[in-house]
Amino acid sequence: MKDFNLNPIKNLKLIALFFAASIAFTSCSSDDDDHDDHEHEEELITTVTYTLTSGTDVVTFTFQDLDGEGGNEPTYNQTGTLLANTTYAGEIELLNETESPAEDITHEVEEEGDDHEFFYTSTISDISITKDDTDEDGNPIGIETTFTTGAAGTGSLIVVLKHEPTKPNDGSVANAGGSTDVEVTFPLTVQ
Template identity: 65%
Template sequence: MKKLNTLKSIKLLAILFVSTLVMTSCSDDHDHDHDHEGELITTVSYTLTNGNDVVTLTFQDTDGDGPNLPTTTISGPLTANTTYTGLVQLLNETTSPAENITNEVQQEGDEHEFFYVSTVSGLTITKTDTDGNGNPLGIATSLSTGTAGSGSITVILKHEPTKPNNGTVAGAGGSTDVEVTFNVTVQ
């Protein structure tokens, strides 16, 4: 009789354990509105405008993880001692029409932040837009050049960074959704 009670206890514990696992795996995460994996980003365009002076930095990998290598194009040099209004756009061009991922990043601004890292002497980039909580987002920027020179601008989109943060990629944490580097010239 004691052996039968022990078996019943073991079965009951097993049922409770499995029930706990099922309940845990089905629970909702109310802190985030989505539970999807990262969207495919095939194109990053960073357009810099000062009146008629428009410079577009574009990274494209239209076949995603396919066999073709990505391409990077820069429409021209930046002008020295000039301030540009910047706007970044993300696309998934494996669909027709292309899906504008920037809209999703903006809607989920509290879960995203762009970072800009430059090796060009005297070039500064400031984020000019914010998420719904007033923290920097970085879809819109102000880019100021100094004297003539060359170097790179790296555009990084972080998913679920710490907000607020110290403004650096390392201080933000989170995971990287996209990171592209453009070699630029200031004339």
């Protein structure tokens, strides 16, 4: 029988080598087990267009910020006149115009409707906005709306797109939760 050398220094080196190997093996293990395959990759939204149509009357609100946050100030534009006591069909469009051709983000929001919802708030009390489209669970998305004006007035229209809001919710952006993908405030005049 062979006699093993139980040299404490050699044993300590051997234990240290095994310890280092176990750390290296453990640190190489994948953390992808906890990775969500549907992780939200935030899209760049440079342009928001909200179009309201009543018969032949068309009103368009446009927000554009081609260089993103910082840089140049965004622009706001309105074409057409909002009339008092009128019901409009509304549709919102989101674009990334840094791409050529421009990338339509609206389709992605619609496809991932269960993870998105638009919220519309007017400071003019006589305006009501209802969401007409729903996700696969029957909860509102808000790409398509009905926009109804009351008496003439001035104020603002706030449009917010939330990612992963609580669904169903009470319809208010304050209690929706989630993160904000875009928030735009349009000046608003009803004549």
